[in-house]
Amino acid sequence: MRIRVCHLYPDLLNLYGDRGNVLIFCRRAEWRGIEVQLDLISLSDQVRFTDYDFIFTGGGADLDQGLVSKDLEMRGPVLIDAVEHGVALLCICGGYQLLGRYYRAQDGATLPGVGLFDLYTEAGSRRLKGNILLDLDPELKGGIMPCRGQQLDTLVGFENHSGRTFLGETVRPLARVIRGNGNNGDDGTEGVNYKNAFGTYLHGPFLSKNPHFADLLIARALFRRHGSVDLAPLDDTLEINAHRVMERRLR
Numbered sequence: 001m002r003i004r005v006c007h008l009y010p011d012l013l014n015l016y017g018d019r020g021n022v023l024i025f026c027r028r029a030e031w032r033g034i035e036v037q038l039d040l041i042s043l044s045d046q047v048r049f050t051d052y053d054f055i056f057t058g059g060g061a062d063l064d065q066g067l068v069s070k071d072l073e074m075r076g077p078v079l080i081d082a083v084e085h086g087v088a089l090l091c092i093c094g095g096y097q098l099l100g101r102y103y104r105a106q107d108g109a110t111l112p113g114v115g116l117f118d119l120y121t122e123a124g125s126r127r128l129k130g131n132i133l134l135d136l137d138p139e140l141k142g143g144i145m146p147c148r149g150q151q152l153d154t155l156v157g158f159e160n161h162s163g164r165t166f167l168g169e170t171v172r173p174l175a176r177v178i179r180g181n182g183n184n185g186d187d188g189t190e191g192v193n194y195k196n197a198f199g200t201y202l203h204g205p206f207l208s209k210n211p212h213f214a215d216l217l218i219a220r221a222l223f224r225r226h227g228s229v230d231l232a233p234l235d236d237t238l239e240i241n242a243h244r245v246m247e248r249r250l251r
């Protein structure tokens with residue numbers, strides 16, 4: 001079995017070590033004997049997104065987002081087509097914002113988004129930052145495998161963004177905020193989920209303390225070509241302890 005991974009703009013959207021999410025995704029697949037093909041794609045590189053099982057893009061400051069937005073907008077229709085055909089995707093913060101309809105930066109400049117997600121983002125004056133604890137959307141809890149017999153249905157991470165994101169009718173939030181700010185510090189939502197595509201403000205990198213969500217992504221990425229795959233359990237003692245420490249600290 002092989003899983004094909006596309007890391008989009010690794011040189012430009014990689015705030016707070018977001019590339020660590022790709023390393024964690026690939027290792028957790030390899031530890032189960034799944035062969036991994038990882039391709040790094042940046043500005044003007046040719047790519048056919050439906051060739052891949054999982055696409056990742058990280059966060060970035062407004063400047064980096066500006067460098068990426070034209071290239072990403074051009075790729076929009078084929079990226080949307082890939083997600084509509086079941087390709088899994090994870091985008092973080094700045095990358096997440098650019099996959100919505102638009103991102104209006106602090107200086108008032110509006111970057112067009114890809115329109116994959118029914119959402120928009122507008123920068124506020126105060127940065128929303130700090131450790132964050134979330135309760136996974138109920139529709140996603142069913143896809144979470146127990147880690148060493150423990151059912152994790154929370155997410156922990158670190159957020160730092162000025163953007164306030166507002167979700168439209170055709171998408172679900174990734175989670176609800178237990179402690180922290182989330183999408184906009186007001187409506188209690190965090191992130192977004194549409195089909196097998198997920199966006200979140202959680203840096204960290206996000207998957208390091210959320211192994212259960214990493215495995216959900218792997219399962220979603222494999223489904224299109226292989227159907228439901230039972231992933232062998234891994235020894236996640238360290239990751240679960242790190243998760244529980246933050247969960248206790250934030251509750």
Ligand code: GLN
Pocket residue numbers: 015058059060061062065092093094095123160161162163164
């Ligand atoms: N520049 C965007 C904001 O400040 C995204 C920042 C990030 O990716 N952490 O909201």
